[in-house]
Amino acid sequence: xxxxxxxxxxxxxxxxxFVSIITFVLIHSAPGxxxxxxxxxxxxxxIEQMREQMGLNDPLPVQYGRWLxxxxxxxxxxxxxxxxxxxxxxxxxxxxxxxxxxxxxxxSIAVAIPLGVLSATRRNSALDRIVAGISFxxxxxxxxxxxxxxxxxxxxxxxxxxxxxxxxxxxxxxLVDRIKHLVLPTFVLxxxxxxxxxxxxxxxxxxVLSEDYIRxxxxxxxxxxxxxxxxxxxxxLIPVVTVIGVLLPRAVGGAAITETVFSWPGMGxxxxxxxxxxxxxxxxxxxxxxxxxxxxxxxxxxxVYSYLDPRIRVG
Amino acid sequence: xxxxxxxxxxEFVAQRxxxxxxxxxxxxxxxxxxxxxSALFLIVMYLVALFAPVIAPYDxxxxxxLYTHARPSREHLLGTDESGRxxxxxxIVGSRASMSVGLIAMVISVLIGSLVGSASGYLGRAVxxxxxxxxxxxxxxxYFFLVLIVVAVFGSSFxxxxxxxxVTSWMVVARIVRSEVLRYRxxxxxxxxxxxxxxxxxxxxxxxxxxxxxxxxxxxxxGVANAILLESALSYLGLGIQPxxxxxxxxxxxxxxxxxxxxxxxxxxxxLILLTVLSYNFLGDALRDALDPQYxxxxx
Numbered sequence: 001x002x003x004x005x006x007x008x009x010x011x012x013x014x015x016x017x018f019v020s021i022i023t024f025v026l027i028h029s030a031p032g033x034x035x036x037x038x039x040x041x042x043x044x045x046x047i048e049q050m051r052e053q054m055g056l057n058d059p060l061p062v063q064y065g066r067w068l069x070x071x072x073x074x075x076x077x078x079x080x081x082x083x084x085x086x087x088x089x090x091x092x093x094x095x096x097x098x099x100x101x102x103x104x105x106x107x108s109i110a111v112a113i114p115l116g117v118l119s120a121t122r123r124n125s126a127l128d129r130i131v132a133g134i135s136f137x138x139x140x141x142x143x144x145x146x147x148x149x150x151x152x153x154x155x156x157x158x159x160x161x162x163x164x165x166x167x168x169x170x171x172x173x174x175l176v177d178r179i180k181h182l183v184l185p186t187f188v189l190x191x192x193x194x195x196x197x198x199x200x201x202x203x204x205x206x207x208v209l210s211e212d213y214i215r216x217x218x219x220x221x222x223x224x225x226x227x228x229x230x231x232x233x234x235x236x237l238i239p240v241v242t243v244i245g246v247l248l249p250r251a252v253g254g255a256a257i258t259e260t261v262f263s264w265p266g267m268g269x270x271x272x273x274x275x276x277x278x279x280x281x282x283x284x285x286x287x288x289x290x291x292x293x294x295x296x297x298x299x300x301x302x303x304v305y306s307y308l309d310p311r312i313r314v315g
Numbered sequence: 316x317x318x319x320x321x322x323x324x325x326e327f328v329a330q331r332x333x334x335x336x337x338x339x340x341x342x343x344x345x346x347x348x349x350x351x352x353s354a355l356f357l358i359v360m361y362l363v364a365l366f367a368p369v370i371a372p373y374d375x376x377x378x379x380x381l382y383t384h385a386r387p388s389r390e391h392l393l394g395t396d397e398s399g400r401x402x403x404x405x406x407i408v409g410s411r412a413s414m415s416v417g418l419i420a421m422v423i424s425v426l427i428g429s430l431v432g433s434a435s436g437y438l439g440r441a442v443x444x445x446x447x448x449x450x451x452x453x454x455x456x457x458y459f460f461l462v463l464i465v466v467a468v469f470g471s472s473f474x475x476x477x478x479x480x481x482v483t484s485w486m487v488v489a490r491i492v493r494s495e496v497l498r499y500r501x502x503x504x505x506x507x508x509x510x511x512x513x514x515x516x517x518x519x520x521x522x523x524x525x526x527x528x529x530x531x532x533x534x535x536x537x538g539v540a541n542a543i544l545l546e547s548a549l550s551y552l553g554l555g556i557q558p559x560x561x562x563x564x565x566x567x568x569x570x571x572x573x574x575x576x577x578x579x580x581x582x583x584x585x586x587l588i589l590l591t592v593l594s595y596n597f598l599g600d601a602l603r604d605a606l607d608p609q610y611x612x613x614x615x
Contacts, residue, residue, distance in 0.1 A: 015452050015455055015456075018452055019456055022456075022461070023461070023464060026461075026464050026465060026468055027464055027468060029468065030467075030468040030469075031469075136593060136596055136597065136600075137589075137593065139540075139596060140540065140544075140589055140592040140593040140595075140596050141589050141592075142544055142547050142548065142551075142567075142585060142588050142589065142592075143548070144547075144548060144551045144567065145547075145567060145581065145584075145585030145588065145589070148567065148570075148571055148574070148581045148585070149581070149582070149585065151574065152574055152578045152581070156574055156575060156578060157578075163574075246454065249454070249455060249456060249457040249458060249459075250457075250459070252457040252459070252460075253457060253458070253459025253460070253548075254459075256459060256460070256463070256552075257548050257551065257552065260551075260552060261571075271460060271463065272463060272552055272554075275463045275464050275466075275467035275468075275554075276467055276553070276554065278467065278468065283464060286460075287457075287460050287461075287464070290457050290460060291456065291457060294455060294456075294457050295455060298455060
């Protein structure tokens with residue numbers, strides 16, 4: 001177990017290294033450099049001087065080495081646009097994103113597993129077909145469009161919920177207000193994952209229910225409920241856990257879009273803005289942070305996986 | 316008497332005539348009404364995209380600032396947008412970008428995926444473990460961020476968007492092809508081909524790869540759906556097809572600023588994206604049922 005963990009950690013570090021190099025090379029090959037330098041009011045000399053100061057004239061490997069050295073000491077540099085330290089920018093945005101994605105993922109798991117179990121145990125019933133139909137819509141609907149439609153219905157027409165942001169301007173923090181702002185983005189972000197999770201739970205459950213030990217449990221005279229929840233579900237959830245690991249990188253992308261629709265001040269929006277203005281340190285910092293979060297969570301899913309299924313507990 | 320008997324025997328033979336795999340697949344596909352409807356919808360959409368300039372009632376970029384946010388009327392069936400441009404014409408012309416991005420990106424990703432998958436599955440050993448590590452790595456990267464960076468850096472031309480989406484979405488195909496190749500590699504007919512002295516390339520491309528085609532078709536269909544969604548998301552973030560050229564994604568993005576004046580504006584392009592992607596997903600699902608002999612109806 002310990003050896004496995006160490007191997008996975010090494011793999012994770014290699015992966016992060018890989019991500020940082022790709023991002024670094026990509027962003028530095030931008031023709032024209034950071035948008036900051038394309039200000040028409042700057043003279044050619046100013047630009048040259050700024051490039052020199054920012055160290056953009058050094059060879060790429062030197063620049064990467066310097067960046068990596070700083071990162072290892074916990075220094076992510078400063079934003080080109082706002083001069084704020086990237087670390088504090090991220091520190092102020094990351095919790096918002098984690099709150100949103102965490103809630104959305106929790107919601108989709110809480111709904112998807114019962115739905116999947118229900119449609120697996122009542123295969124080809126009306127309920128099963130409705131659930132299948134909903135999940136088709138769930139994977140096909142553009143996230144941002146769903147967001148816009150919900151804003152039109154619940155914010156503009158009915159005026160029940162705010163159209164965006166994290167809090168009502170000029171008001172002190174209150175939990176009710178925060179929750180109101182969370183409802184729509186959480187729902188939107190949960191929808192896409194919900195569909196996929198339901199389908200995997202259903203198919204996992206179906207294949208488990210045809211196993212011999214389920215027949216044994218039934219013939220022992222156990223109630224249907226005991227068979228499904230105590231014997232089948234645990235095994236049916238194993239593939240679902242893997243899917244959660246696969247969904248995570250995508251959920252993060254979805255978060256970037258959802259945050260833009262609802263002007264939610266999170267990492268995704270920070271990254272989108274930084275990419276659009278080619279704010280190198282912010283782009284690198286956000287990508288690295290997101291990659292770390294994703295890698296850590298997939299490590300966690302793998303651990304849960306090996307806990308759920310003793311057969312996989314390999315050294 | 317004798318005649319009647321032979322006739323019966325003929326009928327009997329005709330009824331039991333072995334159906335080819337293609338016929339079986341086709342019959343299974345046609346039975347699925349939702350899938351047939353989806354296929355028809357997609358064909359119509361591609362025809363619309365192909366003949367867009369002819370069909371569009373107005374010039375999609377013709378501005379009329381005195382006639383903005385018009386409600387649907389006989390002249391403008393779906394009304395006009397914030398610059399007085401005809402919404403229906405923009406939707407028709409915008410279909411070109413969305414419909415073609417999906418197809419071309421899918422071709423790129425299927426090509427890369429099949430190459431990686433078949434090399435990995437057939438050659439095995441070191442090649443396999445290196446290629447699969449890379450595949451796993453690509454899957455673990457929050458790739459939407461990568462796409463975002465590439466498009467922001469190299470500009471959001473149609474070509475760049477298509478290439479980026481293709482290059483970042485081949486992993487699923489690679490995995491499917493690899494597992495199929497592994498399944499067929501050890502079978503008797505492959506051993507027979509080898510015994511007859513067929514070269515590795517010949518065995519791989521003449522004997523094994525053809526068997527993976529059904530799974531690739533299914534993955535490709537679902538891949539188009541994802542590519543269309545991704546393109547529309549990029550356009551929505553302002554990093555896709557650039558205005559004034561219309562695409563469904565950038566029409567949606569523009570409309571968000573006018574939700575209060577014209578709440579209908581974002582409905583149309585979104586609905587078209589939804590219907591197109593939904594059709595591709597239904598189609599992919601039906602093809603999986605129809606093409607895979609091991610797939611029985613009702614198992615997801």
